[in-house]
Amino acid sequence: MIEIDLGQCTGCGKCIKVCPVDALEIDDGKAVLTGNCISCGVCVSACLEDAIEPVIQTAEVGDLSQYSGVWVFAEQHEGELKPTGPQLLGKGKELADQLGEELCAVLIGNDIKGLSEELGAYGAEKVYMVEDEIFKNYSTEAYTTALTSLISEYKPNIFLYGATHLGRDLAPSVAGRMGLGLTADCTDLNIEEVEGRKVLLQTRPAFGGNVMADIVCPDSRPQMATVRPHVMSPMEPDKDREFEIIEESIKVKEESVSTEVIEVLEPEGKSEIPVEEADVVVSGGRGVGTCEEDFDLLREVADLLDGTVGCSRPIVEEDVMPKSRQVGQSGKTISPKLYIVCGVSGAIQHKVGIKDSDYIIAVNKDPDAPIFDIADFGIVGDLNEVLPLLIEKLEKAKEN
Numbered sequence: 075m076i077e078i079d080l081g082q083c084t085g086c087g088k089c090i091k092v093c094p095v096d097a098l099e100i101d102d103g104k105a106v107l108t109g110n111c112i113s114c115g116v117c118v119s120a121c122l123e124d125a126i127e128p129v130i131q132t133a134e135v136g137d138l139s140q141y142s143g144v145w146v147f148a149e150q151h152e153g154e155l156k157p158t159g160p161q162l163l164g165k166g167k168e169l170a171d172q173l174g175e176e177l178c179a180v181l182i183g184n185d186i187k188g189l190s191e192e193l194g195a196y197g198a199e200k201v202y203m204v205e206d207e208i209f210k211n212y213s214t215e216a217y218t219t220a221l222t223s224l225i226s227e228y229k230p231n232i233f234l235y236g237a238t239h240l241g242r243d244l245a246p247s248v249a250g251r252m253g254l255g256l257t258a259d260c261t262d263l264n265i266e267e268v269e270g271r272k273v274l275l276q277t278r279p280a281f282g283g284n285v286m287a288d289i290v291c292p293d294s295r296p297q298m299a300t301v302r303p304h305v306m307s308p309m310e311p312d313k314d315r316e317f318e319i320i321e322e323s324i325k326v327k328e329e330s331v332s333t334e335v336i337e338v339l340e341p342e343g344k345s346e347i348p349v350e351e352a353d354v355v356v357s358g359g360r361g362v363g364t365c366e367e368d369f370d371l372l373r374e375v376a377d378l379l380d381g382t383v384g385c386s387r388p389i390v391e392e393d394v395m396p397k398s399r400q401v402g403q404s405g406k407t408i409s410p411k412l413y414i415v416c417g418v419s420g421a422i423q424h425k426v427g428i429k430d431s432d433y434i435i436a437v438n439k440d441p442d443a444p445i446f447d448i449a450d451f452g453i454v455g456d457l458n459e460v461l462p463l464l465i466e467k468l469e470k471a472k473e474n
């Protein structure tokens with residue numbers, strides 16, 4: 075909720091210019107709210123007189139019963155669904171069943187109608203769809219306004235986002251505008267009864283990954299969490315599942331969006347694909363070396379397999395690769411079709427990030443390296459001898 079201190083208001087009209095939904099007007103020299111307000115809070119930061127205050131409401135126990143449904147933000151890019159939506163629907167279904175509530179997906183973009191069918195096949199009972207030119211490219215302001223508007227109208231109980239670059243930006247923005255709690259980077263979600271109420275138990279690593287913390291959000295709704303990609307699995311898609319599409323028209327004024335997308339740069343080569351999105355990941359550890367050039371052999375293998383390169387934590391600590399390439403407990407959780415792992419010992423913190431890979435091939439010169447415990451195929455040997463042989467074979471296979 076928003077409150078205007080009429081004593082402070084000078085009627086300058088700055089709030090009217092930034093309001094994305096035309097919810098303010100000047101009456102008798104002062105700003106007043108119309109019925110359109112969605113409590114998005116954009117006007118609060120625009121007011122130079124500190125005359126507009128957000129009123130953060132903590133829900134009463136009785137109020138919480140108004141909130142129902144497990145909602146999933148279904149991220150898309152250029153009309154293609156990102157994997158986190160279906161993955162979150164998989165977990166969302168379990169939570170919704172335990173609560174006896176609906177499972178819904180939210181889709182925002184432009185020209186995205188076809189995607190709702192996919193979300194229905196992955197288990198969404200309702201797909202809330204917001205389409206407009208302004209949502210073609212992601213912007214924090216426009217997407218936050220769309221979500222705060224939907225949340226205010228439909229009052230979901232739980233709202234899940236992928237812990238992707240976009241989700242990590244959007245979820246805190248929504249939480250901040252609406253005064254909600256948010257648990258970032260969850261690795262597990264469950265329903266538990268606390269003081270006679272069913273609440274969302276949000277599990278995430280804490281203190282550098284040394285403990286797993288269970289977090290609840292008792293007093294605000296929706297209970298919101300971002301969830302790491304690939305830690306949840308989607309249901310088998312079924313095109314015959316029945317679902318409903320709810321088209322919402324949410325108009326956001328261009329002037330209320332402070333950023334402009336000039337150009338969208340796609341990854342230049344396959345090796346630029348994020349590790350969590352690639353079908354094939356070729357990873358290296360301390361055994362590969364601690365210079366960038368030491369990873370050339372791995373890049374060659376990755377290129378031949380249309381894959382990308384990942385690494386263990388010491389490689390990031392040595393500044394050889396960015397943190398975004400780190401696989402494991404404090405890095406990315408991945409589930410590629412093929413994971414080729416070279417010169418990595420196989421510490422538990424690395425293994426937890428790769429356990430859902432379809433096939434793991436490990437190359438290590440130590441026959442007792444723990445990485446072999448989890449590998450489907452193991453090659454004991456020096457990676458500098460093994461990888462050139464593999465490259466030769468792959469090149470020959472490509473020629474034929």
Ligand SMILES: Cc1cc2nc3c(=O)[nH]c(=O)nc-3n(C[C@H](O)[C@H](O)[C@H](O)COP(=O)(O)OP(=O)(O)OC[C@H]3O[C@@H](n4cnc5c(N)ncnc54)[C@H](O)[C@@H]3O)c2cc1C
Pocket residue numbers: 282283284358359360361362385386387388389400401402403404405406416417418419420421422423424427437438439440443455456457458
């Ligand atoms: C809280 C916490 C979180 C962590 N998170 C992560 C994480 O997200 N990801 C992660 O990876 N680690 C993580 N770690 C670190 C982890 O415990 C290990 O220290 C790390 O994974 C070891 O990296 P490594 O296998 O590359 O190096 P090492 O353990 O040094 O292993 C190098 C391996 O290379 C082999 N080798 C050497 N030369 C060759 C060669 N020429 N050919 C073939 N094999 C060779 C060796 O036999 C050895 O097995 C975390 C640790 C903590 C405490």
